Amino acid sequence: KNEVEQSPQNLTAQEGEFITINCSYSVGISALHWLQQHPGGGIVSLFMLSSGKKKHGRLIATINIQEKHSSLHITASHPRDSAVYICAARVEGAQKLVFGQGTRLTINP
């Protein structure tokens, strides 16, 4: 079992829907990252969280340290949000990032 698990693995929704992607981890972490990977491979860092909640535009990321769980929400989803979203946990006391397998999101117009 991977130290970082994401669900769902694939998600298809209609434009405008509220999207939630979940990430659970089993290691002690100092921070958790949400990344977005577009077709072609380039990766963009969306959030880095160590507690609470962060919001950027239509994206919201939350983390519950006690439950070892984080969620990424997208409000008013748009086809340009279609990408793979990756959760990555920074192992406590190290630079090492452990990655989830990614969630492939497709937003249909």
Place this chain on the structure above:
Amino acid sequence: ETGVTQTPRHLVMGMTNKKSLKCEQHLGHNAMYWYKQSAKKPLELMFVYNFKEQTENNSVPSRFSPECPNSSHLFLHLHTLQPEDSALYLCASSHGTQGRETQYFGPGTRLLVL
């Protein structure tokens, strides 16, 4: 040019070839990373460099040889690769070296080994 750049973007090589991947960051960062992303597998950390010194080798086979001549440039030298080494190779950089900073990723080099 800003951000993290990687060249080439695509590479096809035979198992006996020698090739190199290049990464350059224009962000003034002190740490650089090589990652491997294989189909249907999570990203895997390969190497970490802090201030040009290698601080992590994640049990990577010796047919992958990294080189960091300065804090802005990182190379991955490839020699006698196997078809299973075909993957997307991503470079990243971060400002700090303590593990709490955001990493900025390049677009990746998609490698096919025949």
